[in-house]
Amino acid sequence: MKKIALFADVQNLYYTVRQAHGCHFNYAALWAEVSAEGEIVEAVAYAIDRGDPKQRQFQQILRNLGFDVRLKPYIQRSDGSAKGDWDVGITLDVVDAASRVDQVVLASGDGDFDLLLQRVIERHGVEAVVYGVQGLTAMSLVRAASRYVPVEGRLLLRN
Numbered sequence: 001m002k003k004i005a006l007f008a009d010v011q012n013l014y015y016t017v018r019q020a021h022g023c024h025f026n027y028a029a030l031w032a033e034v035s036a037e038g039e040i041v042e043a044v045a046y047a048i049d050r051g052d053p054k055q056r057q058f059q060q061i062l063r064n065l066g067f068d069v070r071l072k073p074y075i076q077r078s079d080g081s082a083k084g085d086w087d088v089g090i091t092l093d094v095v096d097a098a099s100r101v102d103q104v105v106l107a108s109g110d111g112d113f114d115l116l117l118q119r120v121i122e123r124h125g126v127e128a129v130v131y132g133v134q135g136l137t138a139m140s141l142v143r144a145a146s147r148y149v150p151v152e153g154r155l156l157l158r159n
Helices: 010-021 027-035 053-065 087-098 111-124 139-144
Strands: 003-009 039-049 068-073 103-107 127-132 147-150
Touching: 003 010, 003 027, 003 087, 010 039, 027 039, 027 053, 039 053, 039 087, 053 068, 087 103, 087 111, 103 111, 111 127, 111 139, 127 139
Parallel strands: 003 039, 003 103, 039 068, 103 127, 127 147
Antiparallel strands: none
């Protein structure tokens, strides 16, 4: 059975799904779709912690599905901008997992990950699957992936 590592960039999914579809991402559907291809041996969701109860409830839902939820504090800068970037953490975890699995699944549209996917495919021979919102996923990331899955249909939680 194929071993799969699943990585979800929660902030990227939240904003791109909301912008394109006006709803939320369905993590349970993602889990079901990915696990139908093999055994998820590692799953990490990367999020920003603002400390509100609704967010904690969402994080618990992710844990109940099987995700290890990694949190960074939300930082408001003096100029009004915000910081809470998980790119380096995601990159390190994907590189580490690539030697132990057959497939890496990245749920994010962030083009910063294109070189990462190229590298793990070259060095470890893994299949790299990207789930991202069509039109809001960097074309460089789509090209770098072994396979691209658009976030639509059952991957959306309509209210």
